Amino acid sequence: MFDRDLWSEVFNSIKKNKMRTFLTGFSVAWGIFILILLLGSIKGLQNGFAKQFEDDASNTVYIWPNVTKKPYGGFDAGRRITLKNKDVEYIKGSFEGSFEYISSVFSRNLTVKYKKEFSNFPILAVYPDYQYIEKTTVEKGRFLENRDIEKKDKVVVLGKKVVDELFKDEDPIGKTVIMNGFPYKVIGEFSDGGNEREENKVYVPITTFQRIYGNTDVVNNIVLTYNPKFNFAEAINFSDVLEEVLKRRMIIHPEDQGAIYFNNSAEGFSNITEFTNMLTVISVAVGFLILVAGIVGIGNILVFIIKERTKEIGIRKALGARPSQVMRLVILESIFITTVSGVGGLLFGTGLLAIVSPLLDLPAFSKPSVDNTTVIIATVILIIAGVFAGLIPALRAANVKPIVALRAD
Amino acid sequence: MLEIKNLHKSYPIGDSSLHVLKGIDLSVKEGEMVAIMGSSGSGKSTLLNIIGMLDEADSGQYILDELQIKNLTEKKAAVYRNKFLGFIFQSFNLISYKNAIENVALPLYYQGMKRKERQELALFHLEKVGLANWSDHLPKELSGGQKQRVAIARALAANPKLLLADEPTGALDTKTSYEIMEFIQQLNDEGKTILMVTHEEDIANMCKRIVRLRDGVIMEDKKVTQVRAAQYV
Numbered sequence: 001m002f003d004r005d006l007w008s009e010v011f012n013s014i015k016k017n018k019m020r021t022f023l024t025g026f027s028v029a030w031g032i033f034i035l036i037l038l039l040g041s042i043k044g045l046q047n048g049f050a051k052q053f054e055d056d057a058s059n060t061v062y063i064w065p066n067v068t069k070k071p072y073g074g075f076d077a078g079r080r081i082t083l084k085n086k087d088v089e090y091i092k093g094s095f096e097g098s099f100e101y102i103s104s105v106f107s108r109n110l111t112v113k114y115k116k117e118f119s120n121f122p123i124l125a126v127y128p129d130y131q132y133i134e135k136t137t138v139e140k141g142r143f144l145e146n147r148d149i150e151k152k153d154k155v156v157v158l159g160k161k162v163v164d165e166l167f168k169d170e171d172p173i174g175k176t177v178i179m180n181g182f183p184y185k186v187i188g189e190f191s192d193g194g195n196e197r198e199e200n201k202v203y204v205p206i207t208t209f210q211r212i213y214g215n216t217d218v219v220n221n222i223v224l225t226y227n228p229k230f231n232f233a234e235a236i237n238f239s240d241v242l243e244e245v246l247k248r249r250m251i252i253h254p255e256d257q258g259a260i261y262f263n264n265s266a267e268g269f270s271n272i273t274e275f276t277n278m279l280t281v282i283s284v285a286v287g288f289l290i291l292v293a294g295i296v297g298i299g300n301i302l303v304f305i306i307k308e309r310t311k312e313i314g315i316r317k318a319l320g321a322r323p324s325q326v327m328r329l330v331i332l333e334s335i336f337i338t339t340v341s342g343v344g345g346l347l348f349g350t351g352l353l354a355i356v357s358p359l360l361d362l363p364a365f366s367k368p369s370v371d372n373t374t375v376i377i378a379t380v381i382l383i384i385a386g387v388f389a390g391l392i393p394a395l396r397a398a399n400v401k402p403i404v405a406l407r408a409d
Numbered sequence: 410m411l412e413i414k415n416l417h418k419s420y421p422i423g424d425s426s427l428h429v430l431k432g433i434d435l436s437v438k439e440g441e442m443v444a445i446m447g448s449s450g451s452g453k454s455t456l457l458n459i460i461g462m463l464d465e466a467d468s469g470q471y472i473l474d475e476l477q478i479k480n481l482t483e484k485k486a487a488v489y490r491n492k493f494l495g496f497i498f499q500s501f502n503l504i505s506y507k508n509a510i511e512n513v514a515l516p517l518y519y520q521g522m523k524r525k526e527r528q529e530l531a532l533f534h535l536e537k538v539g540l541a542n543w544s545d546h547l548p549k550e551l552s553g554g555q556k557q558r559v560a561i562a563r564a565l566a567a568n569p570k571l572l573l574a575d576e577p578t579g580a581l582d583t584k585t586s587y588e589i590m591e592f593i594q595q596l597n598d599e600g601k602t603i604l605m606v607t608h609e610e611d612i613a614n615m616c617k618r619i620v621r622l623r624d625g626v627i628m629e630d631k632k633v634t635q636v637r638a639a640q641y642v
Contacts, residue, residue, distance in 0.1 A: 005511075005518055012506045315502045318463065320491020320519040320567070322484050398483075402490075403463040405502055 010333045017305060024301045025341030028294035028385075032342045032378060035287025036349030036370055042279045044360065044368030049272045059100075059230070060133060061239055062263040063222040063246070072253035081250055081259050085210075085217040091224070094245065098238050099226050103127040104219035106209050112202060113178040114166040121162055123179065123202045125209035131190075133223050134198060141173040141188030144205055148187075152207040157188040159199040182212065232273070239264040291381075295389040298337055302330060302393035306400075313397050314404035323398035330397045334390025335383055342382035346375060410570065410602055411437040411460070416469035418455055429455045430466070431625035437604065442597040442635070444613035445606045447622035454575070456622065457606050461494055461573050462486045474570050491519055495564030499576035501556040503548040509559045510535060510544040516567040527566075534562040538592065554585035561592065565601075572596065574605040578612055584642075590615045591638035611636070 065081040192198035458464035517527035538558040578586035
């Protein structure tokens with residue numbers, strides 16, 4: 001490859017056709033330049049979306065059972081799906097490491113009474129993890145703990161608004177409230193960053209409610225947060241796998257969208273990812289087509305050069321140049337032109353992105369860039385393209401008959 | 410060293426074909442200096458092309474240095490040309506953007522010789538043709554005679570068994586022609602076998618043997634008393 005004579009011949013040929021070589025090389029450089037700008041812009045869009053995802057979204061997945069819409073596995077449509085404790089245990093066992101917090105929820109609307117005051121509140125029977133899922137802040141006392149779950153204690157944690165309504169200025173901790181005739185001991189009071197709807201709720205241990213209301217192991221819904229280290233794609237993937245597994249476990253048609261309702265906060269961004277992926281495909285295709293035009297141009301100019309150099313090639317062959325040696329010369333020249341001009345376009349494109357990138361930090365468009373892999377792949381493609389561009393002219397050169405050397409000019 | 414028996418060659422022209430060589434028998438021994446003469450269309454160029462492995466005969470035998478030359482692949486032909494043959498052309502055929510020494514070194518390059526080695530060898534041959542001082546000049550900076558001398562140095566570079574010259578003086582004036590012939594005679598004196606196509610009687614008479622072709626057959630093949638070119642220079 002680093003044969004001085006070979007290179008000197010490549011340069012000589014290029015030197016003799018400066019303008020033509022430049023114009024053809026330019027088309028390759030331009031193709032790569034546009035490709036890099038397109039890919040960089042799409043990266044900018046993706047960055048914008050990802051940033052919004054990280055800023056705003058909580059990493060929560062809500063799972064609600066519903067009624068099947070499609071017959072499947074011997075069951076008719078319209079079957080009500082119920083989730084049970086063992087399903088939660090199953091998720092816990094199967095997806096270790098994929099979730100951070102998980103809690104099933106058993107809920108009732110009940111009248112809560114303290115002394116003379118009473119009112120209706122949503123009661124959520126949950127596990128201690130729920131505190132972290134909902135990001136509630138304990139103001140007084142404590143939240144539910146595992147021992148409450150184990151002992152199936154009748155204890156409650158009241159939202160700030162519940163306390164305001166029932167206790168007025170009284171300290172609720174240690175007092176007893178009555179729900180549905182059963183006494184519950186208040187162990188804590190919570191607030192939720194000003195979300196009044198959350199502060200209107202009452203938490204009790206799930207085991208307590210499941211025993212009191214039907215001695216059941218049914219749960220109304222499941223809430224979990226996925227591993228915070230998950231990036232966007234992993235979060236989506238986890239949720240997809242979870243849905244698939246649960247549907248199989250519940251014998252639900254894989255396409256049945258209504259039987260279990262999944263609410264994944266990452267889901268909304270999934271469509272955007274598909275959209276930007278599509279854009280990537282389109283821009284790669286466009287860039288590739290432009291590149292093809294450039295390559296055809298280079299092939300064209302090389303065929304022309306070969307024609308001009310027919311006699312010279314004939315002389316070389318008469319002197320003992322093997323066809324492969326002649327081909328090598330032409331292909332090397334082609335690779336040289338495509339690679340140099342392509343890398344030129346590459347540098348220009350990435351350079352422009354590097355200058356523009358820090359200036360562009362909009363919500364939907366942030367830090368356009370191309371990664372090294374793209375750059376390396378583009379370079380490799382250019383070299384391969386150079387081989388292809390040189391192939392036809394090289395074969396032509398190899399087929400030149402040495403007899404032309406004997407022809408007088 | 411060169412043995413040709415009953416060589417035939419025809420070229421297709423439209424539907425018919427043109428029979429150019431109609432059974433050539435030629436034997437050349439080592440150290441000979443042969444002129445091949447004939448008017449245009451006599452088949453002398455075709456014969457030289459076949460001997461130079463630039464073309465292949467339809468039938469007949471061609472043995473060069475005890476090697477049967479037949480059905481050569483392009484690659485093999487290239488290797489044989491490089492190893493056995495040195496070409497001298499009418500129009501010199503130097504590569505215009507390469508200087509004298511690079512032109513001379515070209516056959517050695519195709520042999521795969523290392524750069525330093527072939528530069529030395531090329532310089533040696535340039536010295537031999539008296540152009541060592543012109544080694545870094547491009548062909549356009551040289552006179553016709555100098556160009557042909559560079560071309561001869563190039564033909565000699567790979568130390569071929571046989572020198573093939575196609576009208577070597579065709580593009581030169583008489584004085585320069587004789588200088589070149591004097592040099593070619595010197596090479597022959599040193600033992601090189603030389604085969605030369607020419608249509609000039611005076612040049613042919615500077616060889617040791619003249620083969621005359623007409624209409625694809627050898628009409629006459631005779632030894633001549635060599636006229637030394639030196640006396641005209």
